[in-house]
Every structure is written in C-alpha cells, then in structure tokens.
Amino acid sequence: MIRFEDVTKTYKGSSITALRDVNVDIERGEFVFLVGSSGSGKTTLLKLLLREELADSGSIWVAGRDIGKLSKWRVPELRRNLGCVFQDFRLLPNKTVTENVAFALEVIGRPKNQIRAQVPQVLDLVGLGQKGERFPDELSGGEQQRVAVARAFVNRPLVLLADEPTGNLDPATSIGIMKLLDRINRTGTTVVMATHDVGIVDAMRRRVIELDRGHVVRDQARGVYGYGDDLPSSSRGVPAVAIGSSWSGEDSGEESLSAGRVAAVRARRGAR
Amino acid sequence: MAIPLDYVARETASNLWRNRVMALAGIAIVAVSLALVGTALVLRQSVARQIVALGDNVNVQIFVQASASGGELSAIRMLIHQTPQIKSCGYLDHQQSYQRMRSLFADEPTVAGVLTPATTPPVFECDLINPNDAPVVKSVFVGVPGVFSVSYPQAAVRSWQRLANIAQTICLVMAIVLLVCSLVLILNAIRMAIFSRRREIGVMKLVGATNWFIRVPFMLEGLVQGLLGSMVAVLFVLLANLGVHSLLGSSGMTSQVQPGSSTLLSPSNLPAGQLFTTEAIILVIGLIVGVAGSSVAVRRFLDV
Numbered sequence: 073m074i075r076f077e078d079v080t081k082t083y084k085g086s087s088i089t090a091l092r093d094v095n096v097d098i099e100r101g102e103f104v105f106l107v108g109s110s111g112s113g114k115t116t117l118l119k120l121l122l123r124e125e126l127a128d129s130g131s132i133w134v135a136g137r138d139i140g141k142l143s144k145w146r147v148p149e150l151r152r153n154l155g156c157v158f159q160d161f162r163l164l165p166n167k168t169v170t171e172n173v174a175f176a177l178e179v180i181g182r183p184k185n186q187i188r189a190q191v192p193q194v195l196d197l198v199g200l201g202q203k204g205e206r207f208p209d210e211l212s213g214g215e216q217q218r219v220a221v222a223r224a225f226v227n228r229p230l231v232l233l234a235d236e237p238t239g240n241l242d243p244a245t246s247i248g249i250m251k252l253l254d255r256i257n258r259t260g261t262t263v264v265m266a267t268h269d270v271g272i273v274d275a276m277r278r279r280v281i282e283l284d285r286g287h288v289v290r291d292q293a294r295g296v297y298g299y300g301d302d303l304p305s306s307s308r309g310v311p312a313v314a315i316g317s318s319w320s321g322e323d324s325g326e327e328s329l330s331a332g333r334v335a336a337v338r339a340r341r342g343a344r
Numbered sequence: 345m346a347i348p349l350d351y352v353a354r355e356t357a358s359n360l361w362r363n364r365v366m367a368l369a370g371i372a373i374v375a376v377s378l379a380l381v382g383t384a385l386v387l388r389q390s391v392a393r394q395i396v397a398l399g400d401n402v403n404v405q406i407f408v409q410a411s412a413s414g415g416e417l418s419a420i421r422m423l424i425h426q427t428p429q430i431k432s433c434g435y436l437d438h439q440q441s442y443q444r445m446r447s448l449f450a451d452e453p454t455v456a457g458v459l460t461p462a463t464t465p466p467v468f469e470c471d472l473i474n475p476n477d478a479p480v481v482k483s484v485f486v487g488v489p490g491v492f493s494v495s496y497p498q499a500a501v502r503s504w505q506r507l508a509n510i511a512q513t514i515c516l517v518m519a520i521v522l523l524v525c526s527l528v529l530i531l532n533a534i535r536m537a538i539f540s541r542r543r544e545i546g547v548m549k550l551v552g553a554t555n556w557f558i559r560v561p562f563m564l565e566g567l568v569q570g571l572l573g574s575m576v577a578v579l580f581v582l583l584a585n586l587g588v589h590s591l592l593g594s595s596g597m598t599s600q601v602q603p604g605s606s607t608l609l610s611p612s613n614l615p616a617g618q619l620f621t622t623e624a625i626i627l628v629i630g631l632i633v634g635v636a637g638s639s640v641a642v643r644r645f646l647d648v
Contacts, residue, residue, distance in 0.1 A: 156551075162546065
C-alpha cells in the first residue's frame with residue numbers, strides 16, 4: 073500500500089536532514105505507529121505521503137503509484153485516497169458538524185444525494201449521529217476529533233493518516249479516539265499514526281516504526297513505545313489491560329461498520 | 345470535473361458579502377475609470393462625425409450688413425468672382441436668411457422674437473476649392489464696405505476639436521491610472537477573501553479538491569466586481585451621451601458651426617451602432633480588469 077524506497081528529505085535553508093535513506097513497507101490494512109521525539113521526521117514522512125513536500129531522492133509509492141512522479145494536477149486524486157486527522161482538528165468553525173463532513177465531499181464534486189446518504193452514516197460510525205447540527209465550539213475536544221475523523225473517512229480513503237490525533241486530548245478521551253481508529257482499521261483501511269502517546273502505543277501492540285533524527289531505528293511488529301521495553305508498563309499513561317479489554321468484544325461495532333460500508337457502496341452505485 | 349454552479353454562486357456571494365466594503369470600493373473605482381474611458385470614446389466619435397459632416401460642405405459665410413446698398417452688394421459679388429480660391433457661392437437674401445435663422449432659433453423664442461427680415465443680414469455661402477484657404481478668403485472680405493462679418497465654421501470646429509482632443513487625452517490618462525488602481529483594489533479584495541478563507545482552503549487541499557475548484561469562486565468574485573463596475577459605467581455613458589448632446593445642441597454651438605444643419609452636434613447622436621460598440625468595449629475592459637486582478641491574486645496568494 074505504502075512504500076518508501078531510500079527516501080531522503082532535507083528542507084530548504086536547513087542543514088538538518090529530516091529523513092535519511094528511509095525504507096518502509098506498509099501493507100494494506102496495517103495499523104502502524106510512527107514514534108520518535110519531536111523533529112525525528114514523523115511529520116515529514118506524513119507530508120511526503122500527502123505530497124505537501126517532495127523527496128530529494130528515493131521514491132514513495134502509494135497504492136501502486138510513484139507519487140514523486142505524479143503531475144501536479146493529479147495530486148488531488150492522491151489526496152482523495154488519503155484521509156487526514158491532526159492534533160488541532162482543523163474543523164471549520166462556521167459550519168455545523170454535518171456541514172463540516174459534507175464539505176469534504178462537496179469540494180471534490182460529489183453529487184448531493186451521495187453526500188446526503190454518506191454523511192449521516194459516517195457520523196453514526198463516529199458516534200455523533202445526534203450532534204450533526206452542533207457547531208465545533210459546542211463540542212468537547214474528543215467530539216471535535218471524532219468529527220475530524222468522520223471528515224477524513226467519509227470518502228472511504230485507502231489510508232488514514234493521523235498526526236498526533238490524541239495530542240490535545242485527555243487519556244480517557246484518547247481511548248475513545250483510538251477505538252474509533254481501530255474500528256476504521258478493521259474495515260480494511262490502512263492507518264498510519266504519528267504519536268507521542270506511550271500508553272496508547274504500548275496498549276495497542278501494533279507495528280511500531282521509530283524514527284530518530286531522520287533514520288528508521290526500529291521497525292517492530294506488535295511493538296511498544298520505548299526502545300527495548302517489551303512489557304507494557306501500567307505506570308505509564310493508560311493501563312494497558314484496561315484499553316486492551318475495552319478493545320476486545322467490539323464485534324457489534326464492526327458489524328454495523330461493515331453494514332455501513334455496504335450501504336455506502338450501494339449509494340455510490342446508485343449515484344452512477 | 346464539473347464544478348457545481350450553486351456551490352460556486354454561494355461561495356462567491358458569501359466572499360463578496362464578507363468583504364463588502366472592499367468589494368464596493370473596487371466596483372466604484374472600476375465604474376469611475378470606465379466612465380472616463382466611455383467619455384473619451386464618445387468624445388472621439390462625436391468629433392470624428394463632425395469632421396466628416398464638415399468636410400462634406402465646407403464653406404465660408406460672408407454676412408452682408410442688413411443696411412447695405414445695392415451698389416455695395418454688387419461690389420461684393422464682383423469681388424467673390426475675382427477671388428480665385430472660391431469655387432462657387434450661394435446667396436440668401438433678407439427673407440431666406442430670416443427663415444433660416446427662425447428655424448435655427450425655434451427653441452429660443454426670445455431670439456426668434458427680435459428677428460425681422462429687415463434686420464437679418466443676407467449671406468453669401470461659398471464653397472472653396474481648398475478648404476484651408478478659408479482664412480485668406482476671410483482677409484480679402486473683412487473691411488470691404490457692406491460686409492458685416494466673415495466666418496468659417498471650420499475654425500469653430502477645429503478649436504472645438506482641439507478642446508475635445510485635450511479632454512479626451514485627460515480622460516484616457518485618468519482612466520488608465522484609475523484602471524490600474526481598480527486592478528490593485530480588486531487584487532487586494534481577493535487577497536483578503538483568500539486570507540479569510542485560509543482554513544477552508546487548507547481543508548479543501550487536504551481532502552483533494554482540484555485547483556480549479558478552489559480557485560474558481562475567487563476568480564468569479566473578481567469578475568463580478570469588474571462586471572458590476574462596468575455596468576455602472578455603461579449606464580453612465582448611456583445617460584451622459586443623451587445629456588451632453590442635448591446640452592451642446594442648445595448651446596448655440598450649432599449655429600456657429602453649421603447654420604441650418606441639424607446633423608451636427610444635435611441631440612440624439614451617437615447612432616445606436618457606435619454607442620453599442622462603446623458600451624461593449626467598456627464591459628469587456630471591466631471584465632478584463634476583474635479577471636486580471638483576481639488571477640494575479642489567486643496565483644500569488646493561493647498556493648495550491
């Protein structure tokens with residue numbers, strides 16, 4: 073799904089190499105944490121994927137396409153396949169929840185009937201079915217991030233990129249967001265999440281890619297945040313057991329999600 | 345990909361409304377500058393028409409004193425025949441001259457009222473072989489006993505034309521300066537619109553809206569400003585055309601230029617065709633200014 077081949081990136085006017093000879097291969101449907109201290113290159117990696125930046129050398133493949141060779145006018149096409157969530161939510165304050173989510177479909181020229189069908193569905197998915205008419209400033213941080221996730225996911229992207237999505241949220245709320253991302257991941261969507269949240273990484277036990285000053289220093293399946301720390305420490309962040317148990321037994325959620333997906337496919341077919 | 349019209353219309357309208365003071369300033373300057381362009385064009389065309397009309401029947405008018413004796417009259421006749429520059433001459437006696445004057449001043453009963461056939465000077469109207477000899481012919485006849493005055497309408501027209509040329513140049517220079525101003529104003533209005541929408545633009549880029557989808561509402565905003573401004577100017581020229589001409593028509597200029605001719609500087613001209621062309625030019629310039637201003641703004645400040 074995503075492949076970095078010997079990717080090096082240096083920002084103009086900076087002597088520091090943001091990424092150096094990065095080789096990463098992410099399969100469809102994987103859930104990957106990017107960890108590392110600030111300035112280690114996590115955000116640069118995400119920016120390269122979105123083609124907000126271009127690599128100096130090496131190539132980046134997304135869904136079988138070398139995105140470095142993509143002509144400028146095809147970049148929007150790439151971004152439609154990548155959903156994006158940020159620490160600061162980036163919602164439009166003058167639009168309601170529904171309008172915020174609908175906006176993402178509207179501006180890529182989706183027909184109205186499709187928007188009307190898909191938006192309530194995805195709001196149900198993120199648990200905000202009842203709050204469609206609220207404005208972002210009337211919601212809690214966690215709810216705002218849910219709206220952001222809904223907006224990123226409403227177009228059913230192949231990949232969901234998240235840049236410290238829980239960075240502004242308290243631990244309990246973070247769990248909710250992580251559950252949501254996990255659910256989205258279980259629909260087959262690849263999730264790449266840059267984070268500093270030790271508790272979450274340790275609890276989820278997914279693939280961890282650690283960056284340090286632009287180098288990939290660790291790529292570990294079912295890894296944890298800290299280097300060489302095999303045991304999820306309950307003294308750090310949220311107790312792992314608590315999250316782990318809350319994640320299991322979510323089958324009903326997955327069912328409703330896949331039902332939603334079927335309906336979405338139907339809606340798309342109907343629109344054509 | 346088709347861009348939905350209702351989306352574009354809504355975005356453009358809300359952009360304009362958010363920045364309505366700036367937008368209004370832009371529209372006003374476009375209107376003023378294009379009104380000046382229009383004025384210059386109308387002046388140019390109406391002067392051109394006068395010259396054409398004048399070229400068709402150039403003449404020197406020799407007004408004879410109302411009290412001139414028969415002897416003086418025939419002496420003048422003789423002199424006309426002896427003047428080589430004169431091709432031919434027509435003669436209007438007291439009565440004919442009076443009729444002409446009356447019809448000329450029909451709108452002004454005070455003037456028409458004092459005229460009588462006896463006090464109206466008869467007039468020789470002469471065609472010249474070369475219209476440029478008019479001053480020479482005048483010098484021949486000035487001071488001849490019985491001659492009241494000599495005039496050549498060309499002179500009036502030439503000075504009028506010079507005046508019009510100056511006015512035209514001033515109008516055009518001011519118009520160009522103002523057009524540049526309006527371009528900058530529109531550019532700035534669009535820049536502010538882009539700035540106030542930077543969140544939306546950021547989200548649009550992120551979710552994969554195409555460049556054109558992001559740009560079109562802003563481009564359209566500039567276009568609307570240009571269009572509204574030029575529409576005001578079109579209206580102004582339409583009214584001014586009527587106003588200016590009726591003003592000139594009753595100012596007495598007509599009689600100086602070409603007595604008896606109602607085709608010169610009379611109200612009701614420019615013809616529809618020329619007026620239409622002028623208005624079309626104004627509209628096109630307005631649209632160009634609007635689109636140019638917004639294109640520059642979009643290219644410089646909307647980094648997509």
